[in-house]
Amino acid sequence: MNLYYTIMTVMAVLAVFVFIMLFYFKAGYGYLSNSKWGPTIPNKAAWIIMEAPSFFYLLFYTLKFAIDGPGAGQGIDGIVNGNCTGVLYFMAGLFLLHYFQRSFIFPLLMRGKSTTPIAIMLMGMVFNTVNAFLIAGWIFGIPGLMEAQAPEGFYTRAWFRDPRFIIGTVIFFTGMAINLNSDHVIRNLRKPGDTKHYIPRKGMYRYVTSANYFGELVEWIGYAILTWSPAGLLFAVWTFANLGPRAKSLTEKYEEEFGEEYTSLHKKNLIPYIW
Secondary structure: OOHHHHHHHHHHHHHHHHHHHOOOOOOOOHHHOOHHHOOEEEHHHHHHHHHHHHHHHHHHHHHHHHHOOOOOOOHHHOEEOOEEHHHHHHHHHHHHHHHHHHHHHHHHHOOOOOEEEHHHHHHHHHHHHHHHHHHHHHHOOEOOOEOOOOOOOOOOHHHHHOHHHHHHHHHHHHHHHHHHHHHHHHHOOOOOOOOOOOOOOOHHHHOEOOHHHHHHHHHHHHHHHHHOOHHHHHHHHHHHHHHHHHHHHHHHHHHHHHOHHHHOOOOEOOOOOOO
């Protein structure tokens, strides 16, 4: 087993472990914030530090591939290892689009003075870096360490017409739209200076406690389909492993604070009508 698949296997095992443990140890940030997680820093700074490594890591290897790597001088219609460079750039572009928004737009739109534990920020940063490594390794390879792991001739120009690509892309952007809309709903629950908690009821929050998490899960399921890759699948699995237990914990927190007002809404935790 090569280095790439060794790391993937370790990450898959860790996803199962994290999924189980998060039902017992609630990550203490946001609505579930508590002092047990140690020192904290402002949310905006924490999000940028935690998310930006994914963006810069993949951006670096995308540019390296295009400027002095196998894709140099080929543009978006070149062929590298039998794969169309346009397809490779598109897959990298979707990843970069998501992480640009999460790293540099989402934090700046945050309101209030909440903080995030440094320990949670660091764990998120490590995961994001490893995940970006796996995505970059699949699409472009890591110079001096490994060639691209995508099979030779897998992403030909015909991939743009493949049902997996089309369906996955539609699902990806649907998830992104749900995610962005849900973030907008949460941001506008309070007026400036208000510190009370409110029940979100608009958009997908009519159906689930964690509509923003549902949107993110849909995004990465779409990405797994459009790339049809083990790296994409692992990311979708990790998204559920991380956000699924948290969504359940948030439901319990809302029920604790609002009682029958919340339970009467009959919301699911994460997936509408299912769970």
